[in-house]
Amino acid sequence: MLAFLVQRISQALLVMFVISVIAFAIQDGLGDPLQQMVGMSVSQDEREAIREDMGLNDSLVVQYFRFAANAAQGDLGTSYFYGKPTLDVILEHLPATLELVIGASLIILVFSVPIGVYAAIRPQAWLSKFFMGISTVGISIPVFLTAIVLIQLFSIGVAVNPFPQDAGWGRWLNGALSTEGGLPSYGRGDELTPLFGTWNSGFFSHDGILHLILPSVSLASIMLPLFIRLIRAEMMEVLQSDYIRYARAKGLGAGRVNFLHALKNTMLPVITVGGVQIGIMVAYTILTETVFQWPGVGLMFLEAITRSDIPLIVAYLMVVGLIFVITNTLVDLLYGLVNPTVKLTGKKA
């Protein structure tokens, strides 16, 4: 176990090193920091002096180590646009993104488990086929398009009247086809509750929850089909196994077999794959936040790109890289803990 732990942590450190090298290369390659700092009127000699003073004439290796040492102490430079330390800017925007991810994860959890289990137990039922069909279509719809359709349906509203409005049945059908709209599709709303530090939460007010609905449903829509398929596939595999057959032969009730014996072993791979997917969701938050103008780190990153705010871009890469590395390492360790049969040190069989 200790060897496994050491191996995984050193691997994580190696990945972080590579990320920091890439981030440093971007910072070094894009733009001249001097140009951003001083105006046109500064003479060549003065420029050279500042250059020497800032250490820009040192070798790349020395500059990298200075960058890495600062980064390790939480100093990732100052944002050009916000005029404050980039890490503070990111910490201000991070809670919004986290709440979006939490909301989407809750939706995924609530829907994927029952649907996946049902589709595995009754693979031939029309409802299962319907859900599997929907999930195939769902995978083909990009997350920003889902978001736009949701905005059209539930924020703007759709009013269609293909049926005669004067007849009772016509009005009812028209009503069924039309949607009200009215859900907020912009930002997080004004009623945020301060929790601690920079965390202002939208979970504790009616308005905040309303603002959260459309973005988190959109974000969940891209992962939900994946999870349904995963749970179904794993569950079907478990249901084929000998111990399930034995439990059935012993005369245990279907509910007990399915939910106590089978589901427990299904959830194991689902949790580990799920952990990695939650990390991947960070990439999709960029798209979701753009559509809904959600003031999280994704939107901040995109704005940093359009403003050429290089320190902020670099800091975002480092922070997101760290989040990815930590989730992946935790998931790996967790998997090693709950499933002792996994080859711990990765020796070739």
Add this chain to the structure above:
Amino acid sequence: MTTATISRWDRFRESFLWYSFKRDKIAIISFIVLLAMVLAAIFAPLLAPADPYDLAQINIMNSELPPAGMAGSDPAFPLGTDAQGRDMLSTILYGTRVSLLIGFGAVVLQAALGIVFGLLAGYLGGRVDSILMRIADVQLSFSTLMVAIIVGAVFKASFGNLMFGEIAIYMLIFIIGIAEWPQIARTVRASVLAEKKKEYVDAAKVMGFRTGRIMFRHILPNTLSPIFVIATVQIANAIISEAALSFLGLGMPETQPSLGSLIKSGFDYIQSGSWWITLLPGLVLVVLVLVINLLGDWLRDVMNPRLYKG
């Protein structure tokens, strides 16, 4: 290829592939729809009523006209017009062309990278294998979209807006190809690992062939069917990635729109009620990706290759 008397067409007609294709309604419908869309995209300059790249043909007075059948529509614009007064039907045809071009191009690039790296990793093993697969793991754990966004952002920042817009097609092919090669490399590696234990590889080694020849001439042809299957699905993924990048403003410029940038430019007008500018290209995008995915599913079931699970 010993029987020269039977033509390739006859061989194809007797193959299991054709047999199962004839019996799968979903595959047939998907194939027909895809073929129609590809043909429409290829012949867009002939089919489209207007040339969306030609500024002289655009009249701003025609902007935001609804599709036929709605109040205020113009019969000259069957699918309505966008905010600049461009004919939606034409922009969608040209947009599909750009999206498909980038999708195919990106898959060709990632297949080239994936095949070379996958063969090297699988056949040589050892340190080459662990280094290449570690890179692939890290890239995949970041998700291909994230890698594409970061590479796109860096390119855009270093080339500048104008320059990036001019070479956007090549840039996007490069970005998506770089971001998604690990998928193919893993598949190739998995089948190379199974192939290299077989006797014909030993025979080739005994005959003294060079490693490169064994890898590309002997093993590669036997790993083609899983590559084919995953490449199909990857085209759909590349089209989605391109649309996502364009939607974020890191892709095709509005003057030379892909489906993604059409959706983006239409999104600004959805609040004013002009849903067709964004939702019609969106629908085309979804149908395109869906039929490719369905064909990919069918191919996987028929060829049943050893795909990397998950």
